[in-house]
Amino acid sequence: MDNAFGKPLVPPFDPYANSLNFIIASYVIPYVGLTGYVGANRLLSATSRELVPPYGVAVEEFTNRISILRSKLGIRGLKDEGIIVPTGLGAEGRVKGNILAGDVNSLAYSRTPEERLRIIYGSGDEHVRGGFYPKGESGHIAQSYLK
Structure with a gap:
């Protein structure tokens, strides 16, 4: 700073x-x-096909599955996308490389504090700590859900 x-x-x-x-x-x-x-966008297409050892699963599939999980845990619909999306879902419906998940106008999806906590806790419940924060986040908003 x-x-x-x-x-x-x-x-x-x-x-x-x-x-x-x-x-x-x-x-x-x-x-x-x-x-x-x-x-790095120009490199994503090639990278997305690379296999992650020892799983033999492509980077694209890992990314897609993580995106699906985040949407599922957030519980408020599709707000996440993988590296490669169908052209119609990409920026302004014209590209398939995906840098920032967004709507048809390329506006980033928003998440409420509850949705964010459900995802980072990995529990799908903003009241149940875990995931990256096994003891829960310490901020005022997060703590208000843990009480």
């Missing part, structure tokens, strides 16, 4: 100090991942 402001912040920025700081700090990762994914 010091680099973002061009000077040391006083007190030093702590991404774990509170929920707001964590959200601000988390802005760094998704956009880097997304733009890196977009930059």
Whole structure:
């Protein structure tokens, strides 16, 4: 954060100090991942066919199955797609390479806090912790569902 402001912040920025700081700090990762994914788009078709050892399953199938699971756990319909989608479902109905799951207007699907918790907990229930957060998330919103 010091680099973002061009000077040391006083007190030093702590991404774990509170929920707001964590959200601000988390802005760094998704956009880097997304733009890196977009930059690698031309490679996705070839990569999607590669087999993941030792399973003998293609990257595309892993991605599709994870996407199906996230939609199932979220319980609010299709809000996820794999790497390759039918052309009609791709951006503006014209492409089949998929960088960011979105609707026919290329607008990203939104997820409620409940949907997000159902997915990251892996339980399909925002009240049941697990998955990436076996002890549950510590933020105010997440904790409100665990009480």
